[in-house]
Amino acid sequence: MRAIDLNLLVVLDALLAERHLSRAAERLNMSQPAVSHALARLRILLDDPLFHRRRREMEPTLRALELSAPLAEALAQIRTVLAPEGFEPTERHVFRLAMSDYGTALLLPDLMQRLRAEAPGIDLVVTQKSREGMIGAVVDGEIDMAFGVFPDLPSRCVAETLFEDEYACLLDPLAQPQPYHGLTEALYWAAPHVLTAVHGEAATELDLHLRSHHKHRRIALVLPHWNVAPHVVRGTDLILTVARRCLDSVGPDLMIAAPPIATPSIPFAAIFAKRRRTDPALRWLIEQVRQVSGARPVPRSELKRH
Template identity: 70%
Template structure:
């Protein structure tokens, strides 16, 4: 009975405010997110501080930095609100409704999934609009965490606790090269030739440590990167007529033709897991669940 009375004394809206403050780390942005006035959010924060007997946030510049107590609450709070939304929100999403989804993906991901996705949306759900942006892997994770986008599509080796991933498909690496420009006579891609050759690295923002290079470094090996560029779609066209080698996901190399050759890497490389990631607080969102089911079917096909 005592616990029930304590629950009656708690305004559950305060937990929604706390969740928004954790996500935004800014008072006015949290107020905008909640469609509340800034004084109302300040008042709610003061009540939360009294209720939890902790300052919850400290000001650093223009940001509200979470205290240790707030960090401890972040994951259980997100999961609790997700369960509450599951109970209170409609069980299904109506694809005939108007809705806007914000997605981040590399051009590799968009080239694989976006054509099929747009065909489905125009046929089944013409009222749904998409905004697709491209960013580095770290920026996509941050945008999901901050609530700036609904989900991101890509390869994510590590994620914060509040972000979850669903693997859409797995792929393997392949090497694209122009055999006419390799040392002659060319008799296949050997490990020695692989490490002697110059390579193309695709990275959105300059030089970056890819899964390939981290894997090679663990074996105390390195390759020479002769070109770094941000576009998967352009990279294959730069191989023809050069001694450059592009090591990339096999699916991204399908358009290769002419005199180019696609071969297996001469050494073992990790499997590529292509995933959709979203914030844990959004996993009960019927609209997002519907979109994920569509993406899942496209990826499977």
């Protein structure tokens, strides 16, 4: 162990996360030649090329991929040991998050007000990915935390439910083919529907629930953005079934109605890598998110048990 420069492992972790030499150098605050030199030493140390250049990115070898998870776990533990007991958000720190525009609308306004008032040195970088993309980015260390609905998670992720939403339907009562006297089950199944899915035509929890009861909606429009969906309902016979909190700012000419069918609840959660469950910075951020989301406070001991 004395002959191994542990800084090389930090470089390898950054290269695995970025898959790009200059981005890894920027992440590490190192020069590109210094990262190249470290990679050369790693190749000798591990007796493996570790990466092959493919177009604009570096593709990891099988050996590098095998090292990715245990390396990230080991470095997280080292950072936890060396880090102070708590996290003081008085210095510059960047958190990388992923969420849909639904999560963005619900969390970001209040979260940013809180951060700007109490921790102005904290910066956020927010991206949007499919559910599978969010989970993969959390596991790989590309992002710190993701927000959304995650019915199935790998064992390397931890989820904390922030709140539960419910489904509601939005429609234009004046654009229905028959005089509107309320949203009935017959109207619901006869109507064309709008589906919001970041990942193309992927089935939502609602549709999976309906299929389990041998029911199917007619999807007339698939959209990747929650905030656009209410606008396409106006003047059409379309019905939009989404989380109730998405519909707080729709116009008075549109009707919000309870679904005339049984629907599942919508548990909105934050997920992060299990290896980082004791990371003081991440625990601090989770607490800020709890405060703005109105989530039930979770004791730190409970967080550690995940």
